[in-house]
Amino acid sequence: MPNKNSHAEHVPQRTCVVCRARKEAGELLSFFVLPQGLVFDPRRRIQRRRNYVCPDPECLVGLDKWKLKYMKRKFGLRGAASFSQAGQK
Numbered sequence: 364m365p366n367k368n369s370h371a372e373h374v375p376q377r378t379c380v381v382c383r384a385r386k387e388a389g390e391l392l393s394f395f396v397l398p399q400g401l402v403f404d405p406r407r408r409i410q411r412r413r414n415y416v417c418p419d420p421e422c423l424v425g426l427d428k429w430k431l432k433y434m435k436r437k438f439g440l441r442g443a444a445s446f447s448q449a450g451q452k
């Protein structure tokens with residue numbers, strides 16, 4: 364079994380919060396959830412716990428739902444309500 368310097372070749376894998384697919388971190392968009400909403404951080408400069416999502420339209424659409432659930436869990440119903448958009452089902 365060839366196993367040359369596996370440490371150097373290790374590519375960090377991250378999981379898309381919407382479809383749960385595991386991909387290389389570089390293939391996913393990283394973001395944080397703040398009380399104000401989602402913040403994308405393409406330069407990865409902010410030291411904070413990140414979440415990842417595929418840059419696919421389907422996952423980005425699903426991200427909106429995920430965000431509401433996440434905010435309810437993290438900030439409580441009151442916080443989530445103020446971020447839900449009018450007309451959302």
Ligand SMILES: [Zn+2]
Nearest residue numbers: 379382417422
């Ligand atoms: Zn995804």
